[in-house]
Amino acid sequence: MKALILVGGFGTRLRPLTLSVPKPLVDFANKPMILHQIEALKAIGVTEVVLAINYQPEVMLNFLKDFEAKLEIKITCSQETEPLGTAGPLALARDKLIDDSGEPFFVLNSDVISEYPLKEMIAFHKSHGGEASIMVTKVDEPSKYGVVVMEESTGQVERFVEKPKLFVGNKINAGIYLLNPSVLDRIELRPTSIEKEVFPKIASEKKLYAMVLPGFWMDIGQPRDYITGLRLYLDSLRKKSSPKLASGTHIIGNVLVDESAKIGEGCLIGPDVAIGPGCVVESGVRLSRCTVMRGVRIKKHACISSSIIGWHSTVGQWARVENMTILGEDVHVGDEIYSNGGVVLPHKEIKSSILKPEIVM
Numbered sequence: 001m002k003a004l005i006l007v008g009g010f011g012t013r014l015r016p017l018t019l020s021v022p023k024p025l026v027d028f029a030n031k032p033m034i035l036h037q038i039e040a041l042k043a044i045g046v047t048e049v050v051l052a053i054n055y056q057p058e059v060m061l062n063f064l065k066d067f068e069a070k071l072e073i074k075i076t077c078s079q080e081t082e083p084l085g086t087a088g089p090l091a092l093a094r095d096k097l098i099d100d101s102g103e104p105f106f107v108l109n110s111d112v113i114s115e116y117p118l119k120e121m122i123a124f125h126k127s128h129g130g131e132a133s134i135m136v137t138k139v140d141e142p143s144k145y146g147v148v149v150m151e152e153s154t155g156q157v158e159r160f161v162e163k164p165k166l167f168v169g170n171k172i173n174a175g176i177y178l179l180n181p182s183v184l185d186r187i188e189l190r191p192t193s194i195e196k197e198v199f200p201k202i203a204s205e206k207k208l209y210a211m212v213l214p215g216f217w218m219d220i221g222q223p224r225d226y227i228t229g230l231r232l233y234l235d236s237l238r239k240k241s242s243p244k245l246a247s248g249t250h251i252i253g254n255v256l257v258d259e260s261a262k263i264g265e266g267c268l269i270g271p272d273v274a275i276g277p278g279c280v281v282e283s284g285v286r287l288s289r290c291t292v293m294r295g296v297r298i299k300k301h302a303c304i305s306s307s308i309i310g311w312h313s314t315v316g317q318w319a320r321v322e323n324m325t326i327l328g329e330d331v332h333v334g335d336e337i338y339s340n341g342g343v344v345l346p347h348k349e350i351k352s353s354i355l356k357p358e359i360v361m
Helices: 033-043 057-071 088-092 118-128 181-186 194-204 223-239
Strands: 002-008 048-053 074-079 105-109 112-114 132-138 146-150 157-162 171-179 208-212 217-219 255-257 273-275 286-292 303-309 320-322 338-340
Touching (some): 002 033, 002 088, 033 048, 033 057, 033 105, 033 112, 033 118, 048 088, 057 074, 088 181, 112 171, 112 223, 118 132, 118 171, 132 146, 132 194, 146 171, 146 208, 157 194, 157 208, 171 181, 171 194, 217 223, 223 255, 223 303
Parallel strands (some): 002 105, 132 208, 255 273, 273 286, 303 320, 320 338
Antiparallel strands (some): 112 217, 132 171, 146 157
16 A cells, blocks of 8 residues: 655744754654654555655655665655645656555645554445545534534535534544545646545545544644644553653653653653653753753753753753743753743754743844
8 A cells, every 4th residue: 555645845833843854854752743654654554655745855855764764664755846735746646656456545644643543444445435535533613624524324525614604513624535546537737625626526426435533633733733732642642551651750641751861850740741862851850741852951940831842952950941932953041041932943042031922033
């Protein structure tokens, strides 16, 4: 089987982290976002992954070369010269996706994190005999999304309603599809949307089916949702009693600590924290609801909550970093500094407090 991952554009919503690496390579729970998906695909027998990309393909491919060998899976790029929306890239990658097997292929949106029940999806797809299957997920506020109206018992999709004013349902497109090769015959090579143009047409012919995603789902393409996604992801590790989760008197709730990180005396860490490789957390530090990426140093008695600390940054002694502060790569926060929602571009030194959410150039 093959799979296409829609990588797309510049990752502007996750700046300043995406100023250093393309968005799919930003770490999430101590490994690049896209790796969560590639590993899930590999686990159910996908042999080739095509990345649909319009930005920095060299960086992506060089990075993924290592993983190709480790995971024994073929990874190639299909590069757009102009943005082609969510369906155009399928037409562009047509020759990479179609072979003589006639097997369906997966399409995934690279920002989505979930439990990836891909095996169940294959069984569902085979059972209904339609042309395409999509995953849907239940949300509390369907009015912010495109809602999928479906026949509950069979999963047959009736129609899509974009940002409904009146309640029509609470299931939205989760960005994970399994498509027969014939779907490619419906897509022209131009900027086009799979959600607004291709799927409604298949649905009108009663050949589109939706499966409700068990477990958690999050689009982690922006900081607030990234932090929420981390909580949901760690929660699912806890439910599976994963040995990856840290334990000890200084740990509260679900915490992921890379084995090469060093943690000092008297720290209190958690809930919902990920500490990356090579990090040094000095004594008396308090961390909650945050991600600390590779090579970061957090000095004595600093306190960090609801924030993302980018690669190789340092946070000074007695500093307080909170309220969706995002430090880009190699940012240095001085001792006793306060950051309230500061978004700091890479390679900066912060010598005075950031009292209200703002971008620091």
